[in-house]
Amino acid sequence: MSVIALTSAHGAPGVTTSAFALTSVWPQVRPGRRVLLIDADPAGSGLMTGPLRAGIPDGLGISVLAAVRAPLSVEQLIGCCVALDPAAARMVLPGVSDPRQARPLGPTWVALVDVARGLSASGVDVLVDVGRLGHQWEPTVWLTAADLLAVVVRGDLATVLPATAAVRALTANRPAGSAVVGVVVDPGPYTSAEIATALGVREVLTLPSDVRTARALMEGGTGGWIDRSALLRSARSVVQRAAELVPDVEPVVAR
Ligand SMILES: Nc1ncnc2c1ncn2[C@@H]1O[C@H](COP(=O)(O)OP(=O)(O)OP(=O)(O)O)[C@@H](O)[C@H]1O
Ligand SMILES: [Mg+2]
Structure with missing residues (x-):
């Protein structure tokens, strides 16, 4: 697996929560591999008000990297x-x-795409929270260069309709x-096939x-009932399917 970007077209369907749920279960589903979640939402981090809210040590984060x-x-x-x-x-x-x-x-996002691909060969898979499409400072390179692009929606017309137009533009x-896939959080009365058809994607993964x-999870909870929850059980299936959609990059073997 390599780089998987998650984005949305409208509202707050659950991009950050879904990305963090996938990150949480990643090593359980992909033993021997690690995962890096890149927090690229230009509207402001949903993780810094969530699981990272205790504070970030000096010298860490994208703004530090931007100075390199x-x-x-x-x-x-x-x-x-x-x-x-x-x-x-x-x-x-x-x-x-x-x-x-x-x-x-x-320019930092552009530079990071190549680094992220290099990480895959070192056993680290990369998820990117791109936030909502259309932000003035949208990190567009992740949308075009990610190996798998996931558009997150809810099972309602208010998020699916704007996402349909967005999927068309992103695919072009x-x-x-x-691959462009859908991730539906709370499908409601709709089947995955119905949402896939409405979105114009070949596949929809469900949470x-x-x-x-x-x-x-976003308050930093781990283990116990959280690990056995419906959300994390489905997150494991989503990671498994994503791994099938994006094959691993073979490790670089020194000769
Ligand atoms: N699987 C889920 N089940 C129930 N509620 C959820 C789920 N995923 C997210 N939520 C809730 O939906 C709301 C929005 O979630 P989140 O912040 O992850 O969305 P987002 O798409 O990243 O939003 P934004 O565009 O503002 O960054 C939060 O209240 C969160 O708890
Ligand atoms: Mg978010």
């Missing part, structure tokens, strides 16, 4: 990330707390054959409505 002269290295990227567990099997690159801080980040700007777990 390109080309960036894997070590520089990892060095700016917060580890969520002692083994650093799950990491987050903290984003911006204020949209004004997103303005100068364009991506290499032919590269259930699970308010209690969504809240607990």
